[in-house]
Every structure is written in structure tokens, then in C-alpha cells.
Amino acid sequence: MGDTASMTDPRVTVLVACLCAAWCRTCDAYVETFQHLRTEFPTARFVWVDVEDHAALLDDLDVVDFPTLVIASGDRPLFAGPVLPQPAVASQLIRTALAGGLSGTASMPPSVLHGLQQLAAVDAA
Template sequence: MHSTTLHADNRAEVAAALAQDRLVVACLCAAWCGTCSSYRAAFEELAARHPDKYFLWVDIEDHADLVGDLDVENFPTLLIQRHETVAFFGTMLPDPNVASRLIDTIAATGEAELDRQAGSTAERRQWQQQCNLRQLMGTA
């Protein structure tokens, strides 16, 4: 496997990985969701295409204490973060090519531009306050 699945017994390991200097791509899903189950292979394919990034699979029901307040409207939902900046949070078509282009675009964007984008709308400012995985892992 190229991604990490969050479990109760690996939270410290995941928190340490999130603290590293690399782009984080997290898929927020649910075990009962058929779309999520079928997307899992595509997510692994994405992780294999981007070995320099950290891919994390999070079941939002198993880890409601961590992500319970996040507004996951549909599946799969991707959360992409660089350092403390949440660059993307939203539903993604279950197509690895679309996600790969998004990841490439964010990876090629400079820190200053990502920071500017993070504050550019009320929705993006809300992501910074509510969706930061580093902060959520630190408080869970």
C-alpha cells in the first residue's frame, strides 16, 4: 500500500507524518459508502503516482472524534494541505486523473500564492480554521 489508513493505534505515527515537509492528500470516506470502496484502488494509484506526498485514508465515522465537525457533504472528499495551509477541501469525482491534476497544480503552486488563496474567500478561510489536519490530530 502506498497510502496510510488512520487507525486508533497509529495516530501518533500519522501526526508525525503530517508534521513533515510534504503535501498531504487525505481522503475522507465511510466504510458503508460504495463509492468510497470503489475509489480506494484509485486512491492507491494516486499515491503510487505521487510517492513524495503523504496519502491518508480516514473513515469519518471511525474517527468522528477527529473529523466529526468537518462538513463532509459527499464522497469521496479530498483534503489537500501543505504545512498549515489547507489548499483544497471538497468532493472529488472518483477519477484518479482529475485528482492527479489537482494535486499537481497545488504542488506547483508557491507558498505565498497558496497563502493568498487560503484567505481569498470566506469558505477557504473557514477551511484554515476547521480542516487543518495537523491541528485536528494534535487535539484529538
């Protein structure tokens, strides 16, 4: 999935990663929602991550449900958790993150966040 913004673009302030699995039917339903979010928030950076394709990267992260959304600003994870496949839920989270309203209390190993940022950069190329 192509991205609308580059991590080196100064307008990009938020990374949004969707962690899914190819076998997950809920994730299949979430693809359209995720594409809509990319269009709605052109200054955010989006990356779709199949957890089985990137198992080594996500080994230190306890993903318990799908889809799981990770929202980060720089090296600060702001949100990491499962989301309903409803556009309004994720849209509100992203809008709040872009406005600086998420506190950044999500717990995530720095290596995982760094890996997601690298995947996002490769996805844009």
C-alpha cells in the first residue's frame, strides 16, 4: 500500500501502523477503512503490517487481537491496541494524536517502534 507522506516530510507528525494477519477476516474488512484514513489524514504516515511477514520485528510486542493500531509521534508511542473496524474510532484517535491530545502512555519496546518506522519508510519508496 503506497503512502501519502514521507517520514522526512516536515508536515508528518504521526505514524499510524495497522498490525494485521492475512488469515484474519476482520483485518480484511479493515483494509478499506485504513485506505479511507490515509485519504482523510494526508500528513500522517500510514503502514500496513502483516504480523506473520514481520514476526521477528514484532516478537517483543504482545499483539492479542486484530486489527491492532499503533500511533506514534517521533519516538513516542501514543496508542497501541485493538480497534473496531469502524472509521470513526480510528479517525478520532488519529485526529486527537495530530492535535497533541494523546498522552503517550502506550508501552512499546523502542526496537519495535523503530522497526515500524523503517517499514513505513520502505513502504513509501
